[in-house]
Amino acid sequence: xxxxxxxxxxxxxxxxxxxxxxxxxxxxxxxxxxxxxxxxxxxxxxxxxxxxxxxxxxxxxxxxxxxxxxxxxxxxxxxxxxxxxxxxxxxxxxxxxxxxxxxxxxxxxxxxxxxxxxxxxxxxxxxxxxxxxxxxxxxxxxxxxxxxxxxxxxxxxxxxxxxxxxxxxxxxxxxxxxxxxxxxxxxxxxxxxxxxxxxxxxxxxxxxxxxxxxxxxxxxxxxxxxxxxxxxxxxxxxxxxxxxxxxxxxxxxxxxxxxxxxxxxxxxxxxxxxxxxxxxxxxxxxxxxxxxxxxxxxxxxxxxxxxxxxxxxxxxxxxxxxxxxxxxxxxxxxxxxxxxxxxxxxxxxxxxxxxxxxxxxxxxxxxxxxxxxxxxxxxxxxxxxxxxxxxxxxxxxxxxxxxxxxxxxxxxxxxxxxxxxxxxxxxxxxxxxxxxxxxxxxxxxxxxxxxxxxxxxxxxxxxxxx
Amino acid sequence: xxxxxxxxxxxxxxxxxxxxxxxxxxxxxxxxxxxxxxxxxxxxxxxxxxxxxxxxxxxxxxxxxxxxxxxxxxxxxxxxxxxxxxxxxxxxxxxxxxxxxxxxxxxxxxxxxxxxxxxxxxxxxxxxxxxxxxxxxxxxxxxxxxxxxxxxxxxxxxxxxxxxxxxxxxxxxxxxxxxxxxxxxxxxxxxxxxxxxxxxxxxxxxxxxxxxxxxxxxxxxxxxxxxxxxxxxxxxxxxxxxxxxxxxxxxxxxxxxxxxxxxxxxxxxxxxxxxxxxxxxxxxxxxxxxxxxxxxxxxxxxxxxxxxxxx
Numbered sequence: 001x002x003x004x005x006x007x008x009x010x011x012x013x014x015x016x017x018x019x020x021x022x023x024x025x026x027x028x029x030x031x032x033x034x035x036x037x038x039x040x041x042x043x044x045x046x047x048x049x050x051x052x053x054x055x056x057x058x059x060x061x062x063x064x065x066x067x068x069x070x071x072x073x074x075x076x077x078x079x080x081x082x083x084x085x086x087x088x089x090x091x092x093x094x095x096x097x098x099x100x101x102x103x104x105x106x107x108x109x110x111x112x113x114x115x116x117x118x119x120x121x122x123x124x125x126x127x128x129x130x131x132x133x134x135x136x137x138x139x140x141x142x143x144x145x146x147x148x149x150x151x152x153x154x155x156x157x158x159x160x161x162x163x164x165x166x167x168x169x170x171x172x173x174x175x176x177x178x179x180x181x182x183x184x185x186x187x188x189x190x191x192x193x194x195x196x197x198x199x200x201x202x203x204x205x206x207x208x209x210x211x212x213x214x215x216x217x218x219x220x221x222x223x224x225x226x227x228x229x230x231x232x233x234x235x236x237x238x239x240x241x242x243x244x245x246x247x248x249x250x251x252x253x254x255x256x257x258x259x260x261x262x263x264x265x266x267x268x269x270x271x272x273x274x275x276x277x278x279x280x281x282x283x284x285x286x287x288x289x290x291x292x293x294x295x296x297x298x299x300x301x302x303x304x305x306x307x308x309x310x311x312x313x314x315x316x317x318x319x320x321x322x323x324x325x326x327x328x329x330x331x332x333x334x335x336x337x338x339x340x341x342x343x344x345x346x347x348x349x350x351x352x353x354x355x356x357x358x359x360x361x362x363x364x365x366x367x368x369x370x371x372x373x374x375x376x377x378x379x380x381x382x383x384x385x386x387x388x389x390x391x392x393x394x395x396x397x398x399x400x401x402x403x404x405x406x407x408x409x410x411x412x413x414x415x416x417x418x419x420x421x422x423x424x425x426x427x428x429x430x431x432x433x434x435x436x437x438x439x440x441x442x443x444x445x446x447x448x449x450x451x452x453x454x455x456x457x458x459x460x461x462x463x464x465x466x
Numbered sequence: 467x468x469x470x471x472x473x474x475x476x477x478x479x480x481x482x483x484x485x486x487x488x489x490x491x492x493x494x495x496x497x498x499x500x501x502x503x504x505x506x507x508x509x510x511x512x513x514x515x516x517x518x519x520x521x522x523x524x525x526x527x528x529x530x531x532x533x534x535x536x537x538x539x540x541x542x543x544x545x546x547x548x549x550x551x552x553x554x555x556x557x558x559x560x561x562x563x564x565x566x567x568x569x570x571x572x573x574x575x576x577x578x579x580x581x582x583x584x585x586x587x588x589x590x591x592x593x594x595x596x597x598x599x600x601x602x603x604x605x606x607x608x609x610x611x612x613x614x615x616x617x618x619x620x621x622x623x624x625x626x627x628x629x630x631x632x633x634x635x636x637x638x639x640x641x642x643x644x645x646x647x648x649x650x651x652x653x654x655x656x657x658x659x660x661x662x663x664x665x666x667x668x669x670x671x672x673x674x675x676x677x678x679x680x681x682x683x684x685x686x687x688x689x690x691x692x693x694x695x696x697x698x699x700x701x702x703x704x705x706x707x708x709x710x711x712x713x714x715x716x717x718x719x720x721x722x723x724x725x726x727x728x729x730x731x732x733x734x735x736x737x738x739x740x741x742x743x744x745x746x747x748x749x750x751x752x753x754x755x756x757x758x759x760x761x762x763x764x765x766x767x768x769x770x771x772x773x774x775x776x777x
Contacts, residue, residue, distance in 0.1 A: 185760070185761060187760075188759065188760040219698070220696065220698070266692075269692070270686070270688055270691070270738045270739060270756070271650070271652070271653045271738065271739070272686075272756060273653060273655055273656045273657060273676075273677065273680070273686070273738075274656075274657050274659065274680040274685070274686060274756075275625075275656060275657065275658045275659060276659040279625050280625055283650075286692070289692050290692045293692045328652060331651035331652050332651055332652055334651055335650065335651040335652075392620065394616055394617055394620050394621075395620040395621060398617060398621045398624060398626075398627070399621065399624055402624065402626055435615065435616065435617050436617055438630070439617070439626055439627070439630075442626070
């Protein structure tokens with residue numbers, strides 16, 4: 001069964017012939033046509049894009065390898081062909097565009113901006129299809145911010161508002177289906193994208209379109225603080241925008257203020273207990289995402305959110321007595337500051353160091369070193385050595401080494417600060433008990449290009465890594 | 467007819483959709499019938515001869531079945547005058563197999579102090595076996611060792627040391643569990659994929675079972691994640707595999723009407739918080755992944771690694 005009609009193949013080829021091949025294109029056209037007809041057949045209905053199709057990706061790779069094409073050529077060719085198709089103003093073959101999008105989406109591990117060119121050149125009839133595909137491919141950690149920024153840069157606010165509205169209609173149609181038939185993937189992707197757009201898009205008209213679009217597919221939208229805040233912000237705008245948000249503000253009431261009571265249920269991430277990669281980076285990213293979300297919802301900066309957490313920590317640290325629940329909360333707050341890694345916490349941590357109360361002094365030092373940045377590393381180490389000689393070095397220093405190695409970087413050229421940090425690590429390896437040297441050695445190998453073959457290392461470890 | 471099906475746990479709560487039992491093991495299935503269904507109206511049947519009833523096959527009371535032979539079995543409750551498809555439960559009867567060895571190591575300070583206690587381990591393993599009998603897997607305590615390493619003991623919450631710790635025992639052919647004083651604030655267990663697992667105590671079978679679950683290639687499942695709406699919808703057929711749906715006609719039968727998807731997720735072993743339950747479904751369940759994507763999460767018997775081990 002051929003999924004692509006000859007017309008589609010020719011269309012695709014027309015697009016790619018000029019961009020990719022030049023001579024010998026006829027033979028390659030035939031081969032690609034054969035590849036598309038035999039391999040790029042969607043097993044399910046078209047436009048049910050759940051996951052990249054591993055089989056198709058392998059077949060594309062084989063096709064490219066056999067013809068000595070660079071990796072990704074097939075997908076690029078399809079995207080070029082798509083760009084030609086969607087820009088046609090007189091032909092409205094939506095089935096063809098759907099099939100091309102299907103083949104592309106099943107061939108590409110997201111995220112990708114592969115379809116953005118096609119989106120900006122698409123005619124009115126094809127834009128909803130391409131827009132939906134772009135949103136489906138947006139699984140990057142920036143939650144669609146790159147796509148929104150590209151839209152803002154390349155599209156007028158009127159057209160963006162149209163795009164948001166039609167995406168909203170599509171999501172509403174999906175949401176209204178019975179649960180068993182609902183495509184939850186597109187629903188969650190679409191909602192996530194629109195929440196990002198409402199944060200970034202500068203146009204009041206677009207915000208109104210987004211608010212309307214979110215109302216149906218996101219049933220909890222009415223309860224989000226950010227909606228109340230948006231209504232409050234735009235209620236005095238001119239024209240229909242002001243009218244719309246004025247009514248909404250009356251219905252929703254004033255937005256709640258930023259307070260510990262309102263923030264506490266939202267602040268703590270779920271634990272990550274299955275490690276298959278960079279655990280610390282994963283936790284950092286999760287916490288920082290939560291901070292951004294709270295800031296967005298309450299209309300404040302992430303610094304203000306963290307200031308609230310710091311205030312609570314200060315209160316707990318200096319409470320007369322800590323209940324087990326308070327101690328648990330203090331532990332959770334410690335995790336928040338650690339993973340938020342916000343330099344703005346430096347001042348708070350320095351104050352806490354002067355009066356730690358129930359808070360662990362070593363945790364304060366480590367967190368300060370982690371948030372304050374490379375320039376503050378050695379001054380704090382010197383202060384700690386002078387003012388806190390009673391601290392157990394076996395607990396104090398290992399984490400300092402890891403932070404030091406990160407600050408010293410893996411680059412060849414070192415700044416003065418980085419050289420000083422490496423000097424600290426080199427000194428430490430002589431000062432610590434033998435069991436501590438293994439981690440120090442790893443840290444030095446990460447950041448000091450001269451360490452591996454240094455006489456110091458040979459003297460300490462012989463010729464082999466401990 | 468309002469009905470749900472349950473395998474009774476020791477706590478007395480019904481476990482929904484047991485995915486299996488051992489040959490010689492037993493499971494209790496229960497349906498809650500509406501008051502107009504009489505004792506004589508209900509005839510239970512087992513299709514494949516892999517399991518048998520202990521106390522007869524007629525009546526509205528719960529049924530106890532025992533596993534007879536390995537294979538897939540289907541239990542049906544045929545109800546007179548009931549027009550919908552009969553409630554049906556597909557489950558596996560698992561052969562008795564060698565237990566998977568679990569090696570324990572306590573990380574101690576210079577004086578031999580450590581978290582947890584070796585004397586807890588037999589009951590810990592028993593608790594884990596109770597949970598994993600649903601998928602026909604057993605575990606046994608293979609060894610208990612101690613290591614005095616003050617740097618690890620004092621800094622067991624550092625990922626660099628955690629990676630060193632889980633490399634102490636290698637190629638044991640089984641699972642490797644390390645008992646440490648700290649992992650992260652308010653985290654009691656952590657699995658470093660293929661390397662080993664860490665625990666801060668020796669009493670929580672749920673935590674050990676959950677971490678072993680990760681080594682069986684199961685993922686954490688959540689009901690809420692940042693930036694995404696919480697799951698407030700009632701359970702529906704599209705959220706479960708057909709093996710977990712019990713032949714129900716919908717919208718929710720044979721689950722309790724209005725039962726939220728979030729409640730079912732929270733009952734599962736792989737719910738991402740320590741408050742999770744012990745259920746292991748037959749197939750994936752839809753929920754949020756740790757990346758915040760809503761979709762089918764692999765937390766069930768199908769597709770699991772049945773011989774989990776650390777390298």
